[in-house]
Amino acid sequence: MMPDTSEEIRLPKACPSCGSHLYRVNQVRNPTDEVHCASCKHYLCDYHEAVDMLEKGSGDEAEELIEKVVNRRHH
Numbered sequence: 105m106m107p108d109t110s111e112e113i114r115l116p117k118a119c120p121s122c123g124s125h126l127y128r129v130n131q132v133r134n135p136t137d138e139v140h141c142a143s144c145k146h147y148l149c150d151y152h153e154a155v156d157m158l159e160k161g162s163g164d165e166a167e168e169l170i171e172k173v174v175n176r177r178h179h
């Protein structure tokens with residue numbers, strides 16, 4: 105028996121394969137459970153890594169700001 109116990113979570117990191125921010129994870133949420141993209145099933149990371157990502161939160165935004173600064177220097 106394989107009951108569907110997965111649920112969707114939203115992560116700041118976009119799927120490297122399709123760019124989606126929605127992922128599926130087992131409802132039990134074991135730290136070693138795999139987190140997969142909700143649309144293309146691409147494996148992203150383990151659940152404990154996803155939790156790290158959520159706790160850092162604005163990490164991606166800071167990176168985006170750095171990218172913008174770098175782009176500005178090129179123009």
Ligand SMILES: [Zn+2]
Binds near residue numbers: 123144
């Ligand atoms: Zn994907």
